[in-house]
Amino acid sequence: MNLQQLQYLKSIAETESFTLSAQLLSVTQPALSKSISKLEEELNVPLFEKNGRNIKLTSFGKIFLAHTNIALAEIEKGVRELQDITNPNTGTISISSTSTVSTFFMPFIISGFLNINPDAKFQFNHQCVRSILKDLKNGKIDLGFYDSIDSIEFNDEIESISIKKEEYVLIVPKNHSLSNKPEISLRDLKHESFVASCEVNKDKMISYSKSLGYIPKISIQPSDASMLEGLVAAGVGISIVPNTPLINTNIVSIIKIKENIKDRTIYMGWLKNSYMSPVAKAFKDYVISSIYK
Template identity: 70%
Template sequence: MNLQQLEYLKKIAETENFTTAATLLSVTQPALSKAISKLEAELNVPLFERTGRNVKLTSFGEAFLKHSNLALLEIEKGIRELQDMVDPDKGIISIASTYCIGTYFMPFIISDFLSCCPHTKFQFSHESVPEILNDLRDGKIDLGFYDNLDDIHTHSEIESIPVKEEEYVLIVPKNHHLSKEVEVSLKDLKNESFIVFHEGDKDKMLSCSEFINRAPKISIQPNEASMLGGLVAAGAGITIVPNTPLINTSALSIIKIKENIGRKVIYIGWLKNSYMSPIVKKFRDYVISSAPANSLSLKI
C-alpha cells in the first residue's frame, strides 16, 4: 500500500467514475484500475461496485476511505510543517467564517495583515457555524470566525476568543421620516415595515431577532446579506444591522436604538492542543491583539 493508491481511492470516490478520475489524476485508466485492484487484493475486500457506467464505494470502501482521508490529511499537515520550518513567514492560512462576517469583517482584517506579511496566502470559505466548528475539529481549517455560540459547548476541544463587538443600529433611507433622528425607541417603530433575512438561514441573519419579534410587519425577506442596504436605500423597508463601515451613509441614515437589544460579538476559534504553523499563529495573535482590551475578558 502506498500514498498514491490512497489518492487514487479518494479521487474515484469523489467522481464515481474511473475515466474521469484518471483524467483528473493525469494517469491512464488501466494504470488506475490496476492500482485499485492491487489495493483491494492487499485489503482482501472489494472497495468499489459498478452502477451502470459509474462506480460507488462498497461498505468496505466507505469504512476504509474515512481512515485513508485522515492519513492523507496527516501527510499534508506534515508537509506543511516542514515547509513552515524552512520559512516561518510564508505559508497558507485556511479560514472559514459565517457569510455576514465574511462580508464586512474579514476583508479588512486580512487586508491589514497582508500589508505586513505580503507572502501569506489565504484559503477562505463561507460556512454555517456548525460547519465551521466541525471543520475545526476535523483539522480541515486553521481558524474559524463566528458570532453564534449556541453549539460551542458541544465542542470543548475548540478555543473561542471574542475579537470584535458591535452595536445594533437602525438604518433607514435618506427620505424616511426618521432619517434626521439621532436615536429612536422600539415603540416608535411598531408600524414600520422591515426587511429581514429568512428565518431558516440564521447564520446569514443580520437583523436583531429579539426586535423582529416585536415588529412582525415584514415587507421583504432577502437571502443575501449584500441586498439589505440596497433594499433599504430603495425604500422597500427599514432594518436593524450591526454598525459596520460598509453601511452606505450617502444613501442611508444610521440611527441609534434607545433600548439595550444586545450586541453582536465576533469570535475567532481554533482547535486546542493541535499543531499550528508559525504564520497561522502570527495571524491569530494579530487578530486577537487588534481586539478591544475589554473583549478578552469574555473568553469562552
C-alpha cells in the first residue's frame, strides 16, 4: 500500500468513474485499475462495485475511505507545516465561510490583508456552518467565518469570536414607490414581494416571518446570496439585507428600518490547541486587530 493508491481511491470515490479519474490524475485507465486491484488484493476486500454505467464504493470501501481521508489530510498538513517552517512569510491560508458572509464581508478582509501581505495565497470556499465546523475539526481549513453559532454549542473544540456587527436595511429597485423614503416600517410591507436568501444549510440572513410579524410573500429564494441584489434591481422583489459598502446604490435604494431588528453578527472560528501556519496566524491576528479599528 502506498500514498498514490490512497489518492487514487479518493479520486475514484469522488468521481465514481475510472475514466474520469484517470484523466484528472493524468494516468492511463489500465494503470489506475491495476493499482486499485492491487490495493483490493492487499486488503482482501472489494472496494468498488458497478452502479449502472458508473461505479460506487462497497461497504468495505466506505469504511476504508473514511480512514484514507484522515490519512491524506494529515500528510497534507505535515507538508504544509514543513513548507511554513522553510518560508514563514508565504503560504496558503485555507478558509471557508457561509454564502452570505462570503458575499458581503470576506472580499474586504481578504483584500486588506493582501495589501500588506502580497505573497500570501488563499484557498477559499463557502459552505454551511455544520460543514465549516467539520472541516475545522478535521484540519481541512485554518479558519471559518459564519453568521450563526447555533451549531457551536456542542463543539467545544472550536474557538469562536465575534468580529463584526452589521445592521439590517431594506433594499428596493430604483424605480420602486418606496425608493425615495429614508425610513420604512415593516408594517408597511405586507403587500410587497420579497427576495429572500435561502441557503441549503438553512443559515438564512434573517428570519422574515419573525422580524416582520407576519408571513410575507416570497417571490424567489436564490441559493446564492450574490444573486440577491441583482434580482431586487430587476424588480423581482424587495429584500432585507446587511448594510455593507458592497451594496450598489446605482441599481438599488437603501432604506433604514424603523423597527429594532437584531444586528447580524459575523464570527471567526478555529480549532483550539491546533497547529496554525505563520501566515494563517497572521491573517487571524489581522482580522482580530481590524475589529478595533
